Amino acid sequence: MSENLKVAGGSPLSAGHGSLAFGVPTSTPGTIYALAIAGGITVRPREGRTILFGRNRPDVHVCIGESDRRVSRHHGLLTCHENMWWVNNTGRLPIRLPDSRLLFTDDEPIPITEGYTPLFVRGSNDREHLLELYVTGLDGQQPTSQHNDPTQPPRTWKLSPAEKLTLVVLGQRYLLHEAHPQPLSWRQTALQLAELQPAAGWTAKRVEHNVVAVRTRLSKDGVAGLTRDEVGEPVGNSLNHNLIRELMTSTTLVPPDLRLLDQLDD
Structure with a gap:
């Protein structure tokens, strides 16, 4: 300015x-x-x-x-x-x-x-x-749940740099706030990651491994909707959809994370 x-x-x-x-x-x-x-x-x-x-x-x-x-x-x-x-x-x-x-x-x-x-x-x-x-709202900040009680911050999930990059690409339509977002496929995600990091050896299998590892950790820690037994067949994109929603709801992923793709591209 x-x-x-x-x-x-x-x-x-x-x-x-x-x-x-x-x-x-x-x-x-x-x-x-x-x-x-x-x-x-x-x-x-x-x-x-x-x-x-x-x-x-x-x-x-x-x-x-x-x-x-x-x-x-x-x-x-x-x-x-x-x-x-x-x-x-x-x-x-x-x-x-x-x-x-x-x-x-x-x-x-x-x-x-x-x-x-x-x-x-x-x-x-x-x-x-x-x-x-x-x-800001009438109280000058975010609404609290219990009168004067302190607001409990959301629980964010720890991701490795490779996991976070994978999930930002996989879930970019959600981070862009599209009306009816869907996760990218393993292949689409791998292709975009390969463009961003040509020497990193990105493949669809590597993308799947990263995402499944995060789903497994969060499921063991109590997050629902991340296993086939919970969702039922046909699974489709449900598991990755539920994962991305959890990561955004917990503010583990937020729209400014899209800058990471610009920085890598630069």
């Missing part, structure tokens, strides 16, 4: 800031957090406050897709109106919200709900550029 481009009530977020999927600090109710790979901003609510995002770093508050000319220099706006934050598309490409809802240029703005919302802009070579949003 340019030093001369500031928002009243706003504070910068560094490029190294953790994913907003893990939550945010206690803040004024209605505060919005906006974060991309290059950093972001947090802004307290007030009528008319606006956050610009797009490719042109000197002229936006949140830079997204800086090296991708398919992303517009000014791709969108986040505006506070009537105690809510709204997203408006000012770029050429649509902005994709959860459930594969597309927001096109000149469409009516869409309200951003409380909590976590990922936005995606598809760039060149099918790259997906992520803008994470988080709007």
Whole structure:
């Protein structure tokens, strides 16, 4: 963000800031957090406050897709109106919200709900550029389950680097928040991994071995729906579908993990 481009009530977020999927600090109710790979901003609510995002770093508050000319220099706006934050598309490409809802240029703005919302802009070579949003609720943070009791964090599962990479590729449609995602096949996953790491010797068998190892560990630790006996025939994609859902629900995998594929590709 340019030093001369500031928002009243706003504070910068560094490029190294953790994913907003893990939550945010206690803040004024209605505060919005906006974060991309290059950093972001947090802004307290007030009528008319606006956050610009797009490719042109000197002229936006949140830079997204800086090296991708398919992303517009000014791709969108986040505006506070009537105690809510709204997203408006000012770029050429649509902005994709959860459930594969597309927001096109000149469409009516869409309200951003409380909590976590990922936005995606598809760039060149099918790259997906992520803008994470988080709007705090009435208590200024995430809802708690028991009045003043502390919120118990989700249990995340330990994955080796190879397992995590395999599962990010296998489950990328889930991380992209497609409407009806399915896991990639062993062969599709191996082919993409081989493109990302040509010298690593990726095969469909190796992919299957990594995924089955994770399913077995989690099943022994009490996660349901990861064995053939539980699911029944025909199994289809059910075991991997249930695995990916568990990894996302536990925040073991989150949408920013897709950056790993960009970094490997680079």
